[in-house]
Amino acid sequence: MDRGYVKFDLFRKIIDVGSSFVCRIRGNAAFEVLEGRPLSDEAVQTEIIRDVRVRFTGWKATAPLHDRPMRIVEIRCKPRRKTGRRPGDAGPTQGESILVATDLPDVSAEVIALIYKHRWAIETFFRFFKHVLGCRHLLSHCENGIAIQTYVGIIACLLIALWTGRKPTLRTYEMICHYFTGLADEEELLAHIQKLQPHT
16 A cells, blocks of 8 residues: 555454555654664665654554554665646655655565555556556446446457557557547558557
């Protein structure tokens, strides 16, 4: 999970059903450090800054997690600055590190960092699905409708990749849409695809 989805009641429910979580939390999260954990050489090489056992003290966390110490792994990262034209376009500014909370006591800090890193594969897919394949909005809200829209998007992606020999880009997707709606002719479409071919 990412910091926008931090819900301490949800953490409690996840723990109560016998599962676990790895979730980024906000940099200003309120907690008391109970114990510092030693960092291995691998953790230091993975840019782990600290690994601590904590108790959350914010008023939203006190009730659901009062009896359950958690663990926070702080990871050094590349700062991200806002670049959007309007305020809020580019998301929040990223600092020098991120805080990742987990209830996993025995997993090494570098593995916790790796779990969070792999989470971004999901984000990358959804960004591609929404921005490149044009699936920003659901056409249906029932389970079958969502499944059909997802399958159609993935099939379209594979067909474009097979036809062009490249991973689809937004420009290629738009060009194909222009062709099917009559805004571009076959010659323009083929010229665009020709530009995608690697030069030998």
